[in-house]
Amino acid sequence: MAVVREQGSKTVDKTTSIPPEIYREMGLSDVEYAKVAEALGRHPTYTEVGMYAVMWSEHCGYKYSRPVLRLFRKYREALEGGGLENAGVIDIGDGYGIVMKMETHNHPSAVEPFQGAATGVGGILRDIFTMGARPIACLNSLRFGSLDDPHNRYLFENVVAGIAFYGNCVGVPTVAGEVVFEDCYSGNCLVNAMSAGIVKIDEVASACASGVGNSVMYVGSRTGCDGIHGATFASVELGPDSESRRPNVQIGDPFTEKLLIEATLEALKTGYVIGIQDMGAAGITCSTCETAAKAGTGMEIDVLKVPRREEGMTPYEIMLSESQERMLAVVRKGKEDEVAAVFKKWGLNAVVIGHVTADGLVRVWEGDHLVAEVPAKSLADDAPTYYLEIEEPEYLKEVQSFDASKLPEPDDYNEALERLLDSPSIASKEWVYRQYDHMVQTNTVVLPGSDAAALRIRGTGKAIALVTDCNGRYCYLDPFAGAQIAVAEAARNLACTGARALGVTDCVSFGNPEKPQVFWQFKRAIEGLAEACEFFGTPVVSGNVSFYNETPDTAIYPTPVIGMLGLIDNVENRCTMEFEREGDVVALLTGRKAQADSDPETGICGADDIGGSEYLKVMHGVVAGRPPALDMDAEKRLHACLVDAVSAGQLSSAHDCSDGGLAVALAESSIAGGLGAEVGIVADCGASVALFGEAQSRAVVSLSADHLGELRELVDEHGIECTILGKVHGDRLKISVNGVTVIDRAVEHIGKIWKNAIPGRMESRV
């Protein structure tokens, strides 16, 4: 690409148009270019057009998703009120708030998995501590194609290694997450990084450039040529030439990030930092125009003052670089030295590059030459909004009308269970979380491997619980229902740990939104999320949208991942999934409308609950049917009952019954506890459905028989059902359906299968 040096002086006076091939390559359409020229009242300079291209990309400008995202109440309120912050804050009492957010790094990870994933972690951490919060946990939600394909193994190995590289070094524990394998993610892996931090509610920092005359300070790493137009890259489909996009991928330096965390939190304590924002996508461009737009101010900076990694960088390159580990701080005039001293103590750059102005313009100088002069609001807030067409996808009718009842029952249910436990999506993720330091900071009180992770909050006697969740298959079959199930299941995971759900961050990935069928999926999924989040009282406080997750072969399943935060009132009363004691009663708690005439001994699940199941996929190679029905009201009652039962100390174990159904849930509790169980299921459906159907609103619990009476009282109080299944016993898992023993396996044997599924495929020891 030709680099045009502006021959400007003290004013920008551009009378010639930027050639269409240049702005088109940057990602601007002809119409958008015309809008830029209209906003400026002249033609933009080369630097300006680059700034607009990146700020008006879908990645930064949400030009397609914004109308739909308004369905989220908090988002709507933020747009109408004070504007968006880097992440949302949830009050957990005692004067503390939890800041959390999740973000995708799909495209970079697809072409450079190690650095793509690593910088995903770095970026999300900066969103947290830029709010003044100390990061206390990382999570991630990953999707890959089948591990039978060596390229997918390469992506998986390096994404996990990249997350480990970054998260371990910065000293923030990676405590939970999910990893799912589906063919549609082959070549377009999803890498969602989430982080949560803690902040005193009254000390939340803002991304606001207020106070005319205040200094604009650049802190952190120097600026290099890496990641230029990363945000634009994230706004196109992946193709055969995506490998050539590798220079668009940023390089992470977790050591500098660790210093930046400490220095930023220390600098905020001085009280002289008025506003602060990390430089993520669109680098200096984004941080200058967003902080100014938010405050209704302008900003003047000189790119020659920006610490640079290489000689001869153009203003264009400096403004668009996505070099990592950098922040923009607005510092009270006269207090620059005090703030700089903190960063310098930590060995970081801290230089004044400009100041806040009153005229609403972001003015970029290169020494004496003015190279850009654009209204901050126009860049930050006036990205064109598109109301894209929607169309219900054709495939839906076909997949939804699939009749699973015609499928044969397996010859051997033991073998079916073993195949499910060997499915990498269900199998133990120990191979993954072993590589993450999940204990540093010594707050992790429920380690990875259970339904949700829990972290104590020092000095409060409380703990928070965190989880990520999404079943992409369900969302493919019905985006609305699938998205609601993601919310329900996340809250159920928290409830099994003993936590009340408080809030959600979402991180949704879809194909090309300009295709009406994809946009329909997006719209339906967001409608589902918004409704469920309102219903469960878990507002969406932050989020991220990733489109264009397509290769020429296929689009991904709609994948609206959510991260959810819950609160455990008494850290001592928390629960994990493993069977704990020989002789404990094993029961199934089911959130269902209590019907007077229903026989509590029947109806563990219905024939429809096999739709979209892991069983159908693994045993029959079928992704079809409808996702299991979700009764949100019943689901909510189940959560309340679980939380009460855990807080009352009634339960020895609690485990969400979801992917792989009841048999897998029982197997996991058995394997984790190293204890067998004898269980009898009474069902009016086929044994395969009873064992492997994924009916919602269910949890497998175990408890001492002494607590059974109290539990039954709670169950009645909450209007849910409790079905006694059997007891924890011996070293074998035995399950009968309607009196016929269909599963009988040594726990050690199935445990090996479950634990070796991923390492076996990755050909290495854990």
Added chain:
Amino acid sequence: MKFGIIVFPGSNCDQDAYYAVRDVLNEPVEYIWHQDRNLKGADVVIVPGGFSYGDYLRTGAVARFSPVMEAVQKHAESGGYVIGICNGFQILCEAHLLPGALVANDCLRFVCKYVNLLPQSLDTPWTNQCREGQVLRIPIAHQGGNYVADAETIRSIEENGQVILRYCDERGCVTEAANPNGSMNNIAGIINERGNVAGMMPHPERAVESILGSTDGIAILKSIVGWGRRAKESGRIMAPAGAAGLG
């Protein structure tokens, strides 16, 4: 006993060690910045875990040259107590305060998990609160914890009783399967000849509260408190010179 915890840029277990000493041992404790040259009167110096200076060159290779390490060196030479945990162990080896070296795990990946440890030489400053045959359950979290040394060094530290912790199974058997990183002789922790300097890959500071899953790390930390206090009471401020007192 006063504790000092070194803070290098990139240390990330400094706060965990601080909390363990302050809240569990109830002993006085202070952070010591890497550019400081005095140890603020600390009796016991903890060189904590993390990624000092990013560990980009070689684990611990840069940290050993920081100003504070001169003070730590002098402290150790005069018999003062020093313990390096994880990255701290790596730094102490790089600084030649401890023999041998720590190289990449044999699996070449980062490993974070609980391991079982068999304390050896129970009359050292660092293990005297452990019981014979006791198996300690303490987490590890590292990518470069594979202890190696030349044959002569291994022979001599084994003969001198300088190996204080070995990876073992839950029954206390030292097996290959129980070795998480390929360390020679399953070595997880060692001391110098004099016994006043220790290094270990496992994190005792992460195993000090039942809520975290184990309290077995307390034995290590209490050992030095008791030992140091007795030494003070008997008029010996510091550890004895030479290998005296080692089993």
